[in-house]
Amino acid sequence: MQSIIPHSDLPQLSVGRDVVLNGMVCRVRELATVSFIHLRSEVGLVQCVVAGALPPGLCTHAAVRIRGRAVSATLREPSLTHRELEVRVEAIDVMSSPEEPAPFDVSKPELEVGAGVALDHRALTLRHPRVSAVFRVQQELVRGFKQALFGQGFQELHSPKLAAEAAEGGSEVFSLDYFGRTATLAQSPQLYKELCTGAFNRVFEVGPVFRAEKHATSRHLAEYTSLDFEMGPIGGFEEVMQMATHVIASAMSRVKQVCGPQLALLGAAVPEVGAIPAVRFRQAQSWVGAAGNDLSGADEAAIGEAVLQKTGSELVFITHYPTATRPFYAMEDPENPELTVSFDLLFRGVEIVTGGQRIHRRSALLAKMRRMGLDPEPFGFFHQTHGYGLPPHGGLGMGMERLTQQLLGLANIREATLFPRDRSRLTP
Amino acid sequence: MQSIIPHSDLPQLSVGRDVVLNGMVCRVRELATVSFIHLRSEVGLVQCVVAGALPPGLCTHAAVRIRGRAVSATLREPSLTHRELEVRVEAIDVMSSPEEPAPFDVSKPELEVGAGVALDHRALTLRHPRVSAVFRVQQELVRGFKQALFGQGFQELHSPKLAAEAAEGGSEVFSLDYFGRTATLAQSPQLYKELCTGAFNRVFEVGPVFRAEKHATSRHLAEYTSLDFEMGPIGGFEEVMQMATHVIASAMSRVKQVCGPQLALLGAAVPEVGAIPAVRFRQAQSWVGAAGNDLSGADEAAIGEAVLQKTGSELVFITHYPTATRPFYAMEDPENPELTVSFDLLFRGVEIVTGGQRIHRRSALLAKMRRMGLDPEPFGFFHQTHGYGLPPHGGLGMGMERLTQQLLGLANIREATLFPRDRSRLTP
Numbered sequence: 001m002q003s004i005i006p007h008s009d010l011p012q013l014s015v016g017r018d019v020v021l022n023g024m025v026c027r028v029r030e031l032a033t034v035s036f037i038h039l040r041s042e043v044g045l046v047q048c049v050v051a052g053a054l055p056p057g058l059c060t061h062a063a064v065r066i067r068g069r070a071v072s073a074t075l076r077e078p079s080l081t082h083r084e085l086e087v088r089v090e091a092i093d094v095m096s097s098p099e100e101p102a103p104f105d106v107s108k109p110e111l112e113v114g115a116g117v118a119l120d121h122r123a124l125t126l127r128h129p130r131v132s133a134v135f136r137v138q139q140e141l142v143r144g145f146k147q148a149l150f151g152q153g154f155q156e157l158h159s160p161k162l163a164a165e166a167a168e169g170g171s172e173v174f175s176l177d178y179f180g181r182t183a184t185l186a187q188s189p190q191l192y193k194e195l196c197t198g199a200f201n202r203v204f205e206v207g208p209v210f211r212a213e214k215h216a217t218s219r220h221l222a223e224y225t226s227l228d229f230e231m232g233p234i235g236g237f238e239e240v241m242q243m244a245t246h247v248i249a250s251a252m253s254r255v256k257q258v259c260g261p262q263l264a265l266l267g268a269a270v271p272e273v274g275a276i277p278a279v280r281f282r283q284a285q286s287w288v289g290a291a292g293n294d295l296s297g298a299d300e301a302a303i304g305e306a307v308l309q310k311t312g313s314e315l316v317f318i319t320h321y322p323t324a325t326r327p328f329y330a331m332e333d334p335e336n337p338e339l340t341v342s343f344d345l346l347f348r349g350v351e352i353v354t355g356g357q358r359i360h361r362r363s364a365l366l367a368k369m370r371r372m373g374l375d376p377e378p379f380g381f382f383h384q385t386h387g388y389g390l391p392p393h394g395g396l397g398m399g400m401e402r403l404t405q406q407l408l409g410l411a412n413i414r415e416a417t418l419f420p421r422d423r424s425r426l427t428p
Numbered sequence: 429m430q431s432i433i434p435h436s437d438l439p440q441l442s443v444g445r446d447v448v449l450n451g452m453v454c455r456v457r458e459l460a461t462v463s464f465i466h467l468r469s470e471v472g473l474v475q476c477v478v479a480g481a482l483p484p485g486l487c488t489h490a491a492v493r494i495r496g497r498a499v500s501a502t503l504r505e506p507s508l509t510h511r512e513l514e515v516r517v518e519a520i521d522v523m524s525s526p527e528e529p530a531p532f533d534v535s536k537p538e539l540e541v542g543a544g545v546a547l548d549h550r551a552l553t554l555r556h557p558r559v560s561a562v563f564r565v566q567q568e569l570v571r572g573f574k575q576a577l578f579g580q581g582f583q584e585l586h587s588p589k590l591a592a593e594a595a596e597g598g599s600e601v602f603s604l605d606y607f608g609r610t611a612t613l614a615q616s617p618q619l620y621k622e623l624c625t626g627a628f629n630r631v632f633e634v635g636p637v638f639r640a641e642k643h644a645t646s647r648h649l650a651e652y653t654s655l656d657f658e659m660g661p662i663g664g665f666e667e668v669m670q671m672a673t674h675v676i677a678s679a680m681s682r683v684k685q686v687c688g689p690q691l692a693l694l695g696a697a698v699p700e701v702g703a704i705p706a707v708r709f710r711q712a713q714s715w716v717g718a719a720g721n722d723l724s725g726a727d728e729a730a731i732g733e734a735v736l737q738k739t740g741s742e743l744v745f746i747t748h749y750p751t752a753t754r755p756f757y758a759m760e761d762p763e764n765p766e767l768t769v770s771f772d773l774l775f776r777g778v779e780i781v782t783g784g785q786r787i788h789r790r791s792a793l794l795a796k797m798r799r800m801g802l803d804p805e806p807f808g809f810f811h812q813t814h815g816y817g818l819p820p821h822g823g824l825g826m827g828m829e830r831l832t833q834q835l836l837g838l839a840n841i842r843e844a845t846l847f848p849r850d851r852s853r854l855t856p
Contacts, residue, residue, distance in 0.1 A: 004666065004669045004673050010581060024626065024817075042581040044581070060817075061817030063660065063818075063819035095820050096788055096818070098817030099791060099814075099815050100815035123813040126626075132583075136583065143578075153470040158636070158653045159847060160846075174604055195551035195856070199559075200468075200560060208588075223588055223589060232450075233492070233523045279430075381856030387527050388528060388530040389452075389524065390524070391523065392491060
C-alpha cells in the first residue's frame, strides 16, 4: 500500500526564481537564434524564451513541461497574465503533440472564422485568448455574486431540474418520459427557492434552466445558467432591490479587481454601481412614448439611454410591472392590483434581472391562480407550504450569459456561453 | 425617479448592542411571566426573550421583525448559532402567520414522522434544525472543494445538460424531444470537461447530472449534484490523486472550521485527511477474498474496514481498475492493457469518487472505441478535438449527496438531498 501525498502549491513566479511549469503551447514564434512560446500554464499565460533549436513536436496545441528561470520580460504583451516577467527555458519535455492540423489558427490576435464555424469547433475557439477571457470574466461575476450572498447569510441551494410541473408555464417547456410519467425540465428554480425561504430565510442558486425557445435571437438560449436568490422576511420589494444592488456591485467590483488583463483584451469597461435609480413602469413608458403591458427591446434601449442622459447611470430599475405580464406568484401592489410590486433591472438598455415580491399567503395565492384560470391542484406542494407559513419574501433571477454579454458588449449571447444550445444546435 | 441605496450590513450581535432581526419563529416556549422564542434570522438561530404577553399571531412558522438588545445567554442550547447571547425583546412586529396547522411539529428535538411523509412534506421537514444542518454542512463541503480548485488555477465550467450523445452510455439515460430531434440529459460533464482541458488546462464544475436509475436504493438518485474536475497536462494519474487529496482535505477542513454546531447537532466527526493510502484493485480484492472485475458494496465495506485496521485511515484509493468495467475514455495501463490508470476513493467503506487518467490521443481513442464496439461517428466533436491536440489529462467525479451522506452517517442519500428524485418521486 503506497501513500498519496497532498498536492504541492502552485509554482511561484518572481524574477530570479527557478520554476517548473506544465502547460499548453498557445503560440510559437521562431527567430534566428531564439524562440518565444506563449505557454498557458497553471499560473496563466506566460512567455517562455528558448535559445537554440526547438525539440521535435513542439508546436501550437502541444503540451509541455518546462524547466527554467523567471527573468524580467523583454516584451510586455497585454494578452499575457504575467507581463512583468518571462521564463528563460532550460529544459522542455514535450508531453503530447497534435496528430492532425487544426481547421483554423487560434494563435492569431483575431479569430478569422465565421460564427457558425467557430461554434462547430467550440472546443478549439475556446483556446483563443479573447474567447477564454470571456469565461474568466464570467467566472468572477459569479464569484462576486456568491460572495455577496454568502456574506449576507444566504444558503446555497441545489434544487431539482426535473419536476412534475412547469414553474413559469407557457409553451417553452421541455418535457420527457420519467419512468412512465411526464416530467418537465426546470424553467427556473422559482417554486423551490420560494419554499426554501421557509426553511433558510435567505437562499440562492446558480444552476442551469431550460427554455424551449422557438425563435433564434442574439439574446436567447434553450439552456442557460440562472443566478437566483430569494429572501424573507422582507418589509417590501425595495429590500430585494437593495440586495440586488449589493450583489451587482459585488460582482462588478470583483471583475474590476481581478480581471484587468481580460477587460483590457476585450476592450470592456465595468460600470460604476452606486445608488441605482428606479423608475415606475408607466413613467418609463411615458418618457419614450411606449404603451402596452410590456416593454419591447427598443423600449428598453430607449429607457436605458434616457436614464443614462438624466443620471449618468448605466443601470436602472423599472418597477411596478403590470399584473397582466407577470407570473402567478407575483404579489400585486396593495395600492393598485393591476400592478405588481416587482421590478426589472436594465443594464445598458437590456433587461438582465427580473424580480419582485411574491405572494406568501396561501389564500391570496389560490385566489390569484383561480382568477388567472390556473388549476391549483398540480401545485399543491407549493401552496400547501404557503398555508403552513412562509415569510413575506421576494427575490430575483438573472441570466449569467446575458449579464456577461452586456458587460463585455458581445454581439451574440452565444459568445458568452461555453457550449450554446438553441433550436438548431445540440452539438458540440 | 428614486434611488435605491446599497443594502446595509448584517446585524452585528454582541452583548449590550441594540439589534433589529428579521426571522422565522422556530419554537415558542411560554412560561408564567416570560417567553422564549427561537428565531431563525439573517445571522442564524438566536434565542429571543419576551417579557409579558406575546402578540397575536406569534407562533411557530410566523415571520417577525424584532427590536431588542443582545444580552448574555441564560441557557446555552447546542442547536443555537449564537449560544453565548440572547436578545431581550423590546418590540415585535408579526409580519406573517400560518393560515393552517402544519401536519407535524418541527419544533421538537426529533422529527417524529416516517421517511415517506417527511419527503412528501420536504419544504416543512427542511425547517427542522437537524435537517437544515445537513445542508449547511453540504454547502461548506462544496465551498471547500471550490476554494481548493480556485487556489490551484482551475476554471469553473457550466457545461450543457442537454446533448445529442450520452457520455457514459448504458441504459440509464433520460432522453427527450428537442425541437424534433432526440436529446439526452447529461449523465456527467465528462466529455465537456475533457475538451476544456485543451482551452483552460484545469477545469471544474458543480452541477446536476441525471441517471435513470431503475432500482430504489439508499445510495442512488435519478438526479444528483456532481463535483467534477479535470486537469492537464499531467505526468500520470497519481497527480489526479494528489489533487483529489488536496480538495477532500480542503472540503473537510472547511466543514470542521465553520460547522461546529451542525456537526455537534448531528453527532458527526470529520475525518483527518493526511496522506491517503492507495492499494491496487487486485490486491484489495485478495484481502477480502473477492473476485471479478468490479467491487460489490460488501467488498468496498470490507476493504474500507481492512484499511482502517491496517492504517487508521477512513479514506483509501483503490487503483488500476480493470479495463472491462471502466468507460471508453479511460486510459489503459501501459504495463497491462487489461487494467486502467484509474482509481476510486472509498470513504468509510463506500465509493465517493471515481477518477483516473483519460486517453488524450485521437488514434488511441478511436482504436479503443472500435475494440469496444462503439460507433465513433456520433462522438466526432469529441475525438476530433483529441486530434487537434489535448494535453495528457485526468480528473474525477464525486457525488455531493453521497459525500454528505458518508460524512454525516445518514442512512439514506435522500436525507442529503434537498428535493430528492427517484423512480417513484418527482414531487415536491
